[in-house]
Amino acid sequence: MADDIDSVRVSGADGERAGGATLGRRRARAKKQKKQRPFWQELPILIVIAAVIAALVVTFIGRPYVIPSQSMEPTLHGCTGCTGDRIYVEKLSYDFGDPKPGDVVVFVGPSHSWNKAYRSNRSDNVVVRGVQNFFSFFGLVPPDENDLVKRVIATGGQTVQCCDAEGRVMVDGKALDEPYARYIAPYQQGLPYSVKIPGGLSINPRGREFGPVQVPEGNVWVMGDNRNESADSRAHVDDEFSGTVPVDDIRGKAVFKIWPPSRIGPIHGQDPQAN
Structure with a gap:
């Protein structure tokens, strides 16, 4: 047993x-x-993961933009019919702080004065427009808004005007040091940049004088580096913000030129008030 x-x-x-x-x-x-598992079965999953990451990056970290005009020459290159600089604009800096004098920023036109000449970059075809909006969400197509790039010259509470005896811009009565600024016309005392006329402003690109303008708190005064070829804050002093840009309308800080290869490099922000 x-x-x-x-x-x-x-x-x-x-x-x-x-x-x-x-x-x-x-x-x-x-x-x-x-x-x-075959690669073709895993590919859709990889595409979805990549799309989600791209959307998060575009929404919270930054996105590329194209420079369409010459208003920021020689810092940023752009012109009609040429290959404009592609720049990377990051958002994190202004999530934790405010724009500073000298920063190169991208912002959406804050008023009708800035946007009256803007034409949508979207197709009239409903289906194509939907596809464009979809890809814009992932940073593959530009957003449908009037984005502009300029340099911050003065911030909230400061008073900006031009000019001193040498034709320099002044903030709070102090002349700025602006090695990045390009003027193609010499300073003529008494010649203003803009004159108020019925229905708006008459712009004289060869003129420099403007102001004084006190920048409201929460706003900035911006100007293009190519001073005689830039419709910046000076061209909009008759709008509800006196030409200034609300910080809430700033999309981010331009930090790097990513294309073409010959132009790749950092975008320097030099404080013109630190002289």
């Missing part, structure tokens, strides 16, 4: 070991089959 019991016990142990080995082989085969 004892021998029978011992035999049964031995047989049970062998069965457990055999069952365990079989289960182990099945698990190994399952793992192997899982690892051998």
Whole structure:
């Protein structure tokens, strides 16, 4: 009887070991089959993951923009019919702080005065427009808004005007040091940049004088580096913000030129008030 019991016990142990080995082989085969999933099955998952990451980056970190005009020459290159600089604009700096004098910023036109000449970059075709809006969400198509790039000259509470005896812009009565600024016309005392006329402003690009304008708190005064070819804050002093730009309308800080290869490099923000 004892021998029978011992035999049964031995047989049970062998069965457990055999069952365990079989289960182990099945698990190994399952793992192997899982690892051998065809690439075409994994590709959609990879695309979705990449799209989600791209959307998060565009929404919270930054996105590329194209320079369409010459208003920021020579810092940023752009002109009609040429290959404008592609720049990367990051958003994090202004999530934790405010724009500072010298920062190169991208902002959306804050008033009708800035936007009256803007034409949508979207197709009239409903389907195509929907596709454009979809890809814009992931940073592959420009947003449908009037984005502009300029340099911050003065911030909230400061008073800006031009000019001193040498034709320099002044903030709070102090002349600025602006090595990045380009003027193609010499300073003529008494020649204003803009004159109020019925229905708006008459702009004289060769004129420099403007102001004084006190920048409201929460706003900034912006100007293009190419001073005679830039319709910046000076060209909008008759709007509800006196030409200034609300900080809430700033999309981010331009930090790097990413294209073309010959132009790749950082975008420097030099404080013109730190002289």
